[in-house]
Amino acid sequence: MVKEYTIAQVKEHNSKKDVWILIGNDIYDVTPFLNEHPGGEEVLLEHAGKNATEAFEDVGHSTDARERMDEFKVGTLVAAERTADIPKKNTTEWSVPAPDATESSLKSWIIPVAIGLVATVAYRLYFMS
Ligand code: HEM
Numbered sequence: 001m002v003k004e005y006t007i008a009q010v011k012e013h014n015s016k017k018d019v020w021i022l023i024g025n026d027i028y029d030v031t032p033f034l035n036e037h038p039g040g041e042e043v044l045l046e047h048a049g050k051n052a053t054e055a056f057e058d059v060g061h062s063t064d065a066r067e068r069m070d071e072f073k074v075g076t077l078v079a080a081e082r083t084a085d086i087p088k089k090n091t092t093e094w095s096v097p098a099p100d101a102t103e104s105s106l107k108s109w110i111i112p113v114a115i116g117l118v119a120t121v122a123y124r125l126y127f128m129s
Contacts, residue, residue, distance in 0.1 A: 003075035007051075010077075014049030020074070021052040025082045028072040 010027055013020035019031045021044065034041040039059065047055060076082070 004078045011049040019048040021047045023056050025077045027075045029074045
């Protein structure tokens with residue numbers, strides 16, 4: 001079972017020897033990671049006992065970094081304090097509007113047929129009269 005803590009409990013772990021941070025609804029004890037963090041210990045200390053979700057996402061941490069986080073996870077927030085609205089990974093989603101199938105297929109044959117008709121009429125008018 002994952003342990004559950006309140007935001008107030010996370011706040012208590014805010015000294016240099018005991019650093020908990022909140023990312024999303026998950027709580028991490030990054031004390032053993034301070035020296036190792038490629039982004040430096042400062043940024044982690046700045047967020048000791050606090051919610052670091054936005055800062056963490058702003059950096060655009062790699063999937064490798066996200067996998068490493070599991071090592072440090074000590075628990076999650078109690079259900080009552082969880083946020084549903086967790087910023088997603090820093091990735092941009094692209095979408096192309098789906099073309100309207102009926103419209104485009106209609107256009108694709110009407111134009112050539114119209115050109116053909118005009119050409120036929122013109123040909124008849126000029127050369128067959
Ligand atoms: C358990 C939590 C964390 C883990 C496991 C972690 C891991 C890492 C790793 C592996 C990198 C190297 C680059 C990459 O792979 O993306 C990195 C870079 C960095 N991290 Fe973290 N990090 C954590 C929390 C945080 C937090 C809370 C902040 C900010 C408040 C932060 C700020 C940074 C910065 C500024 C860099 C440097 C980015 C660069 O030089 O391009 N990290 N982190």
